[in-house]
Amino acid sequence: MEFGPKVIFEIPILGGIPVTETVVNTWLIMLVLTVLAVIGGKAFKKVPTGRQNVVEVVVDAINKLTIQTMGEDKKTFASYMGALFLFLLCANLFGLLGLRPPTADVNTTFALAALTFCMIHFFGAKRKGVGGYLKGFLEPIPFLLPLNILSELATPISLSFRLFGNIVGGLIIMSLVYGGLIGLSSAVGLGSFPIFQAGIPIALHLYFDVFAGVLQTFIFVMLSMVFISIAMD
């Protein structure tokens, strides 16, 4: 069984750049989020009604979480954290639609973790000054410099591999279960109409897609916030 992302088409430059399922599904999520943002951000009234209430609840929740975790002085990060949260939430819940979640590809998760990594070091250096920031690597004793650098490099790897591992593990188990249910259906003589695929995988979808997906989204965003605020304090 193949679990890697399928190549949908190739861009015919530089000897063919393969465009995988991951990228196409990411485009779909970008489209959905952009349309929602355009619809949600239109025509605000003084007294919110209907759609505006929903948008305000989401924005308020993200603002509050950012202020609680990072402190009042860093609430400008709410925009990045909110975008990250909504994207990861949509991506992890994408398996519910029967499509491959983009986060089941280490390239996606590592790109997001690399963004967080750059932000940690950029804002750390900006807040403390480049000299003071680099001096932090020599603490507590200068001898620990290479070890401190390695310990910083472990952050994006552990962030990305945790999310990737959770989602791809769920994906593999789900596809094995669906394959097994086809076999079970043909064993009772319903090979062309796999009746067992209806209903039985719901419990697994609840655990792997909804529970693990939402939890890992939350943990990724939370850890990004914590690391950036540690670097800036």
Add this chain to the structure above:
Amino acid sequence: MASNRKKGNVLENIALISYIGISMIIPIIGGVYIGRWVDNRFDTQPIFLFACIIIGVIVAFINLFKVATKDVKKKQRK
């Protein structure tokens, strides 16, 4: 407000607890891979493997120390 702040801390600490395990295992596995690669390249069988594993263990403990003492420093400053 006080209860809000506490709730935020609980969620933050749960996220950090779940980070402890993976932040310790990644440097050690990284050390194993780098050590094996260097050993194969220079044909010095177990030397670099052991050295890199030991470095990985030390880095794992530095990570653990950083996560564990994150709030201690804050309290001292106040």
